[in-house]
Amino acid sequence: MTSREPVPRRRGAGYLWAAAAGVAAGLLARLSFAVLPAPWDTLANTSALWGLVPFLVTAALRVRGRTAAGVGALALLTMVSAWVLLAPQPASPRILLLWGVAGxxxxxxxxxxGALARSALPRQRIVAAAIVGGLILGEGLYGIVLIGGPQWWCEALAGAGFAVALGRSPMERMRALAAAALVAAVLFSAFLGYDAIAAG
Known part of the structure; x- marks a missing residue:
C-alpha cells in the first residue's frame, strides 16, 4: 500500500504558496511601477496583467476545481493587499472594497x-486561453482606442500571444486566438457601456 500525503495538507501548502506568490507579485508590481518610465509604468498597474498571477500559481501547483479557484483568489487578493500597503497614499474604503471584490x-x-490550461482536453485549454488571453487583449484594445500609447499595443499583443501559446497544435492555436478575440470584444463593449453609464 503506497503512502500518500493527506489532501488537506496538500491544499494547505497550496494556499501558503499562493499567499507567498501574491505578496511577491505585489512587491514586484509596486517596484516596477516606481522604476519604469512613463508610459510603461502603466503595465505594472493593469488589472488584466495581474490576472496572470493566479493563473500561473494554480498551473504551477497543479491544483484543480475548488482548490484552484480558492488558490487563485488568495493569490490575487494578497497581491492587491501588498500593492495597497505599499502605496504612498492610503486608498479610500470604497476603493479597498472594490479592489477586494474584484480581486x-x-x-x-x-x-x-490555470487549472484548465493543464488539461488534456483541447476544449478546456481553449477556454483557459479565452479567459486570460481575452482579458489581456480586451484591456489592451480599450487602452489603444480610448487612451493611446505604445504600452497598450504591447499588452494587446501579449494577450494574443498568450492565447496562441496555450495551443498545442496549429488548429488549436487558431481556435484559442479566436476565442480570446471574442472575449476581448465582449469586454471592450462592457468597458464602453460602463464608461457611458459613469459619464451620464
Whole structure:
C-alpha cells in the first residue's frame, strides 16, 4: 500500500504558496511601477496583467476545481493587499472594497483557468486561453482606442500571444486566438457601456 500525503495538507501548502506568490507579485508590481518610465509604468498597474498571477500559481501547483479557484483568489487578493500597503497614499474604503471584490472574483476565474490550461482536453485549454488571453487583449484594445500609447499595443499583443501559446497544435492555436478575440470584444463593449453609464 503506497503512502500518500493527506489532501488537506496538500491544499494547505497550496494556499501558503499562493499567499507567498501574491505578496511577491505585489512587491514586484509596486517596484516596477516606481522604476519604469512613463508610459510603461502603466503595465505594472493593469488589472488584466495581474490576472496572470493566479493563473500561473494554480498551473504551477497543479491544483484543480475548488482548490484552484480558492488558490487563485488568495493569490490575487494578497497581491492587491501588498500593492495597497505599499502605496504612498492610503486608498479610500470604497476603493479597498472594490479592489477586494474584484480581486476575489478575478482571482477565482483566472485560477480556474490555470487549472484548465493543464488539461488534456483541447476544449478546456481553449477556454483557459479565452479567459486570460481575452482579458489581456480586451484591456489592451480599450487602452489603444480610448487612451493611446505604445504600452497598450504591447499588452494587446501579449494577450494574443498568450492565447496562441496555450495551443498545442496549429488548429488549436487558431481556435484559442479566436476565442480570446471574442472575449476581448465582449469586454471592450462592457468597458464602453460602463464608461457611458459613469459619464451620464
Amino acid at each position: 476575489v472574483a478575478a482571482g477565482t476565474l483566472c485560477g480556474w483557468a
